[in-house]
Amino acid sequence: MVRVKVPATTANMGPGFDALGMALSIYNYIEVIPTDEGVETLVESENLHLELEENLIYQAIKRVYDKVGESFGGFKIHVYKCDVPMSRGLGSSATCIVGGILAANELLGGKLSEQEMLEIANSMEGHPDNVAPALLGGMVASVQEDGKVYYSKVSVPSEVLCAVMVPNFKVSTNEARGVLPTSYSREDCVFNISRASLFISALHNGEIDTLRHVVQDRIHEPYRGKLIPNIDEVFQASKDAGGLCEFISGSGSTLLAFVHRDNSEYLENMKSVLGKLDNEWTIQIVSPNFEGASVVK
Known part of the structure; x- marks a missing residue:
């Protein structure tokens, strides 16, 4: 056993x-x-x-x-x-x-x-x-x-925690892949390559104030976001609550934010926002494993 x-x-x-x-x-x-x-x-x-x-x-x-x-x-x-x-x-x-x-x-x-x-x-x-x-x-x-x-x-800076926001609806991987385009422009590819590179570098160097500017995406989030009701409201609320950056976790429906360890009010602020949405959401703040x-x- x-x-x-x-x-x-x-x-x-x-x-x-x-x-x-x-x-x-x-x-x-x-x-x-x-x-x-x-x-x-x-x-x-x-x-x-x-x-x-x-x-x-x-x-x-x-x-x-x-x-x-x-x-x-x-x-x-x-x-x-x-x-x-x-x-x-x-x-x-x-x-x-x-x-x-x-x-x-x-x-x-x-x-x-x-x-x-x-x-x-x-x-x-x-x-x-x-x-x-x-x-x-x-x-x-x-x-x-x-x-x-x-x-x-x-490397992930020790002050970074993860706010995991899970709704009561599913998004299947097949559905999420099905909404993606079959080709992308050079501009969109460069957009993602440059940000993915800087994302890794910023984490490695502990430049957490840069994170918000490097997690934007043009490959999957603009398409998969349409499968997740209230995604824009949740992302804006997280930003307003002091989140470091936000993104779709995997193919969704979970949304994830990086949060500074010292941001003690983030969780309660987000619970208040999520509790007012049409669907039911849970949120927990966890550390990377x-x-x-x-x-x-």
């Missing part, structure tokens, strides 16, 4: 479409118990009836066993604490994939390297911007080439 803890992630982060992601101190906890045969999956003690092809945790476990050439009977999979909401842009699928891979590798005695686990996760997810920070922790810039993932950690997925001893 093995238990693992996997952090939520925020990806894209404004101009870093499919390239930037960061782990957050919100977690899913997964227990995997080898059995003689069959697969049983529970989420917080309730049976989850999924076809095996759709069960990401099982598929991730199977990928690891297949890669190292080990046979298996079955598994009891229990997501015994589930704090990462589904279809909200917080990397819930990445927690399943990374959790399954890490648990399987632990059951097999740690035969795979971190890089090998990352590349299995990327092959399942299709892009590394969620799975890389979920596995490695922190903020990560990543690319993939011929099945290999190249990444670099991005710098450890990544881990085995629970």
